[in-house]
Amino acid sequence: MKTVIIGSNHAGIAAANTLLDNYPDQEVVLIDRNTNLSYLGCGTALWVGRQIDGYEGLFYTNKEDFIKRGAKIHMLSTVTNIDFDGKVVHFDNESGESVSESYDKLVLATGSKPIVPNIPGKDLDGIHFLKLFQEGQAVDKDISSEAVKTVAVIGAGYIGVEIAEAAKRRGKNVLLFDAMPTSLASYYDPEFTKHMDKNLEENGVELHFGELATEYKADDNGRVNQLVTDKAAYDVDMVINAIGFTANSDLGSEHLETFRNGAYLVDNHQKTSDDSVYAVGDCATIYSNALEATTYIALATNAVRSGIVAGHNIGGTVLDSIGVQGSNGISIFGFNMVSTGLSVAAAAKNNIDVEYTDFEDLQKPAFIKENGSVKIRIVYEKSTRRIVGAQLASTEDIAANIHMFSLAIQEHVTIDKLKLLDIFFLPHFNQPYNYITMAALKAK
Ligand SMILES: Cc1cc2nc3c(=O)[nH]c(=O)nc-3n(C[C@H](O)[C@H](O)[C@H](O)COP(=O)(O)OP(=O)(O)OC[C@H]3O[C@@H](n4cnc5c(N)ncnc54)[C@H](O)[C@@H]3O)c2cc1C
């Protein structure tokens, strides 16, 4: 059995690893247009902000490793066309020749592409996106220039907020814009984002929310020097666009069934509407246990799990995807936020009638000196009382809490089941009346 995988980043790599590690008879071919594979984009802001020494540690595998393990891998090779009936993938290889690979099974792992703001001046010099390693290098180079004093970041989602912090750490004036009235509006409710907004402001990031970029203007050399919005005009030396990703499904969208944003529609084996074709990671849909529906969530964590599921099903072991909660986290100037499932705002947008319960307390008993306050919100469906989301914010390390809520959503746990849940107590870590128990007990 020969499997061809198009795209060798997180999702494609996970599918390839699963096949190579568990099914020795499988012939695996990887094709990718990039020069590198396995780049952890999550490290870009850490590297650009000089919180880590360099980018070298942001790759976890390479071409040679796949060759050693018996796979064939074509890098710098762009797939131009797929003959789904004849089961042949056509691509331009590293030498520029048009070549092909036949397949028994095909895995589409072509990921996502940044959404481009469609406004005048969008192609000027000094306007960046942050997806590829090379784009991270370009941003780092520009930020290293003395001439760049003011950086505008368009989009205060995860990439925008992280790169705003990085640019500030490099001593730039940073203007952060978003169409929504707060940062991180897709992940948290305003009662939580207000703390992140305050944190950003206190650290010198200038916030411009509810303000839309309408034009980028250039100097005589064709480099961006002004950002015009629906409210004002700002002199800027560099722009970073981060207004979200959309699925990169150009290769198969005419042949395969797709979701409303163009992502390949897949079943719980990651199989598309073509029996021989699987899709994984950011180019595919995913099942949300909170929504109880198919949706689109671009995250590396999902990419990896979907690759594993596809790999096993292709290899011959039936493995059902268990769905996801879209769990995520962010840490900015020492302020941490994590969320899973639906916020109250996201539930409303999806017509799910929810209640929520909030609590705020110190992480540890007051007699412990190094201690920060933690704010928690648990969101549950009114009719069934099943937990559909949770948000936490603190200067404390609260990250691991969210995994439990992720499992609770996956397993349809009700808010009432959480009230007397056995949660250990040790003053080094938490309180006997801890905020999870207290929030659950307060639920209406
Ligand atoms: C700056 C940044 C920070 C992030 N931080 C986090 C984080 O902290 N946590 C998290 O979970 N997620 C994070 N993400 C999201 C995460 O990186 C993506 O969800 C993940 O990369 C998706 O993996 P993928 O393999 O599906 O797709 P991609 O990473 O998009 O890879 C797709 C691959 O397909 C190749 N390809 C596409 N078309 C073709 C073609 N025609 N021919 C050949 N090859 C092709 C591309 O070259 C690429 O290598 C971050 C993303 C960015 C940009």
Ligand SMILES: NC(=O)C1=CN([C@@H]2O[C@H](COP(=O)(O)OP(=O)(O)OC[C@H]3O[C@@H](n4cnc5c(N)ncnc54)[C@H](O)[C@@H]3O)[C@@H](O)[C@H]2O)C=CC1
């Ligand atoms: N910590 C993490 O887990 C990280 C995850 N990622 C993932 O990578 C993907 C891409 O990240 P982002 O690009 O940050 O997307 P995002 O979806 O997180 O944020 C996009 C932001 O842009 C705003 N926006 C949309 N259109 C706009 C417009 N025309 N003008 C101004 N603002 C506009 C939205 O309101 C939103 O706040 C996401 O799926 C994200 O979850 C990225 C970085 C870190």
